[in-house]
Amino acid sequence: MKPLFAKQTVRKGVSAHSAIGLVCCALLYLICVTGTAIVLFEEIQRLEQPGAPEMDRIAPQAVDAGIANVVAAEEGATPTTHLYVHMPTEALPRTTITTDTQAFHIDAQGAIAVPEENAWAEFLLALHYRLNLPAIWGMSLVGLFGAMIVALAVSGIVAHPRIFRDAFRLRARRNDEVSTLDWHNRLAVWTLPFALAIALTGAMIGLFYISGYSLAAADYDGDSEAAIAPVFGTEPDGDEAAAPLPKVTPALDYMARNYPEVRVSYAILHDPGTRGQHVQIVGVHGQRLIFGEYYAFGADGTFNGTAGLADGTLGQQIAASIYNLHFGNFGGLPVKLAYIVFGIALTIVVSTGTFIWLNKQDRKGSPRPSIRASWWGITIGMPLGIAATLAARMTMGNEAPFVAIFWIFTLAAVAAALMASRRSTMVKAKPAVPEFAP
Template sequence: MSGPPRQTLVQRALGGHAALGLLAGALIYIIALTGSIIVIHDRWQRWEEPSVVESAVLSPTAAQAAMTAVVAGEAGKPPTTHLYIRMPTPDLPRAVVTTDHAAWYVDGAGRIVAPEAHSWTEFLIGLHEYLHLPMTWGMILVGALGVALAALVVTGVLAHPRIVRDAFLLRTRHDPQIARADWHNRLGVWTLPFALAVTLTGAFIGLGSVGVSALARGYTGGDLEKVYARVFGDEPAPNAARGSLPNVAAALHAVHDRVPQATPTYVIVHDPGTRGQHVQVIAEHPRRLIYGETYRFDGEGRWHGPVGLSDGALGQQAAASAYNLHFGNYAGLPVEIAYILLGLALCIVTATGTTLWLGKRRRRGHGSHRLEASWTVIVWGTPLGLILAYWLRATVGPQAPLVTCFWLFLAALLLAAGVRPALIAALHLRTVTVGALGVTALGHAAATYPGPTANFALDAAILAMAGLIWAVGRRSSAAATVAGAERTRMAAAQH
């Protein structure tokens, strides 16, 4: 009498266990996919807003003028606590001034030309860094998933003793399941150093707040600022009494004179317009992995020295190097392309790994059409959702609710997968995604012509990616058809 309910309970537990595993795999896949895309986030920002006036240089005098113009334009608003001047770079030859209230592009003379409105690029960055959750909790979750992925990569290699010896064995003409397993194993080996680098640095960045909190409780009585100060420098005592704006031009001139090999990338003004204001200039150093050294100045632009990220304690240098090592922001375009390709390979490893796991469950009698359809939604619905979010931004404007619409779209597809799994197969999400990529590339190129050459290079890359996915998908479908026919023939022969 008690047999069937117990069996049903076990089946439900197994289904819940599998669903949780699928959820973890889905989040890892989304993080890996968006991470591959935002390697060139500066280039995407330029691609998203192609009509903004560009300038390769912002002189110290122009930087001073830009700060003054932006602060004057915010008269009547609460005083900003931090003001950032992003200097032009080859990837993004546009200067940006950001306050607590808004961000503005400025031209080479420091004049305001347009509001910064790259909401789609910011949407991608937020999805990768904290999954659009509250930032602290989201970064902790992403960091924990980075640790899990690192463990999966290492244990995956250790679980296959022949994996290194067979690193170039690809049985692509056999059953698609075998080919999928070969690609999963081979790419897992080829991307191992990269995967460990990005997952461990991602975990360091994501879980950094947890580590700092623990150190603060143990050594500084819970004062987080004292812990951060040991790495990134401390700040002078605030003084809210009003004063004139700081002399950022003098600070930039000082960096040029004292550290001529360094290239300023950011100017940060703390509490501008107060007696306690001070200035930091972040400057890149050539042939260094650190994101830059921070040089400190008072409100008059007087030199107060570097923080020590370039030549201080090894811990400081390591902390300052984690960001570039994770995001690939060093050594220019060749490294960026390598990071994109390796990141996409990691996406394939994640996708094929879960697909193989679902196939193994099916062969053991625990298959689930709902789980398999849900995974199809994650693999192909996620990039499709990212593309649709761009279309929404392009048609509605930067104020479009991209985060809400993306997650509603993905939730609707997952709901369909749970209710009508066959509907997901009928939608041919891979084909739709390929078509959407092609339309996006061609449509963007046509709408923005003439424009920066770099933008058309991205359009060409998107179109090439669409063609590659279509070709691989067509070959896989043909191989699956042949393998299915062979299995049918062998079954008929046995009977």
């Protein structure tokens, strides 16, 4: 029977298939690299801007003063729809007020100290969260890769029935190929619980956009806020008529009196300066995985209840625990260091997995020198690109073009590896000069 496609077409299809697979592996590797880095997200912010004022606590009256100062600084601009006050925490002992357009660090008296400048930390977070793509596309793609890690972990166990029995078997002295395979399998076993937890929570966070929009379209006439209200609570109806700014002091005093064991991490003003404004306090509960509970207050300081993230339905508590479990934001610095170690191991597993496939292709007589060179370029280039963005932050400042720098260095490393591979291939293919006896 005559083949459906010509050999040349088939060869091009195989090359395209391999290239697509390489891109998927590269993105998965990037997610692991950046995820490991942003475990220290708060510490990176402190490193970026060491001169910002720090404090263990701030008085409620100083918070109100800071809000008033920031709103006054925005006079003439489009009114902000949300105003966030980051209260001092153990990981980030700073008070920062953020509006829709800008952010400021304030001192212990509520005076504006300096603008917040943590563009490098935000760049790393965005690279991990959405791969520098628009939010709905990037986060959905990252969520799919989380599901892919789950599938790879499960299929890896099935494909290696002796994987747990050989958990501590290393044949590093045999050859590079055997050593690569053993390190891949051993690290995969040692990090399996971590990988499954990270992958599952990452998939849930990343696919939130798809599931939220789908649920809103199917059951809530496209209202995304109504779709997530059963989990995170509802907001009062808005009223855009002008009104004086609310005070957060009554809400913070109420929390101190009635919930002394809860550490306030955020005070949020919704629609500030309007009659529909209200205050929301985010309180962190010790010895819990949840990122916090929402405490709702009216503009006059009246307590209106909680969302139920701490003591509501099991689904609510699970949803509120996903973020901290994914990023290691519990247990302090020891847990963060453990996440970094496991994150590095998972990154190595992803990297060596591609090399194992390439080695298998070599044994089959179908070597992929260009793919191998590209993968070496990616493996080295992405960490190099991140290091280059850090150097740019230190030399060029907060406005450095981090996205462009990262991708330029990464692609340059891939191009250099490809050129070196082709040069090596040409040297090997060059015919030997015949020798003549005298």
